[in-house]
Amino acid sequence: MNAGRLAGFDGWRDLFIDRISRDNQRMTPQRLQIAETLYHHGHLNVDELHRRVRDIDQTVGYATVYRTLKLLERYGLVEVSHFADGTARYEVHVGGEDHHDHMICTRCGKIVEFENEAIEALQVEIAQAHGYKLTNHRMDLFGLCPSCQ
Amino acid sequence: MNAGRLAGFDGWRDLFIDRISRDNQRMTPQRLQIAETLYHHGHLNVDELHRRVRDIDQTVGYATVYRTLKLLERYGLVEVSHFADGTARYEVHVGGEDHHDHMICTRCGKIVEFENEAIEALQVEIAQAHGYKLTNHRMDLFGLCPSCQ
């Protein structure tokens, strides 16, 4: 049932492999494991990601997780978000996919993704009205999820 | 010409004094100086704020700036934003005032504030559609300001 999900990972991983070789860098089992783990559990911070990777490969170090995330970030294959807890959270970014934003439960921390074209259009208008050329944005909604209300 | 601006500070400072006494805490010259400096220069990070405060009172320490900002934050008198540079930036928050968001120039760092009711309304709709009770939000637009394009 998650064949599509796995196929999705395969495609994304192939992008990683492609970008890494064009960049004269090497693919390693650690990098692959980090990428795969992140792909299957979005919105992880480095500590959580490191723990999950370590469940599979005991030897992977913290620094390698950071360095791999930096690589993925440079290749545009992941996106970082800084929420209130002071840690950076990562999730995979699939090229042609629409940008999405986050709604975070302030009690349990659950994160829901959403996208809204009307807001995106308004953002462009606002930027133009101030003479800015919009390149990117970040929007987080905070509140209580259904089960925490 | 900035009489209105000063009057604004007076009101906000009085809120600070009021909240601080209700909280069984004390007003001190350092706290007042930190509050006043922040009021007159929004979007400062701790280092910048500390430097400006020190221009006026050489003895104020880093920790006091942090502790005062925590107080102000707890009282709802300032808002924190985490932009990409890893430091927290503070600005005063006046009670009845409408929430505003930020547009940041990715080249020179200039920050413009704006507010947009249509987007706020859409945010409420999105939250409801996911069963969330919206309490707060954050929206940052990134791009190039007119002089950096």
Next chain:
DNA sequence: CTAGGTGCAAACAATTTGCTGCTCA
């Protein structure tokens, strides 16, 4: 082979906290 990667530990940077003397209410 060898440029580049890994893990570890040390270095950094932002923020917090313990402590001792000081001060507002």
Next chain:
DNA sequence: TGAGCAGCAAATTGTTTGCACCTAG
């Protein structure tokens, strides 16, 4: 007077980097 501050420096926490050994290509 006494509970609560201030300043300093040491401690934490998140992230980066130097180095000696290891490995993908």
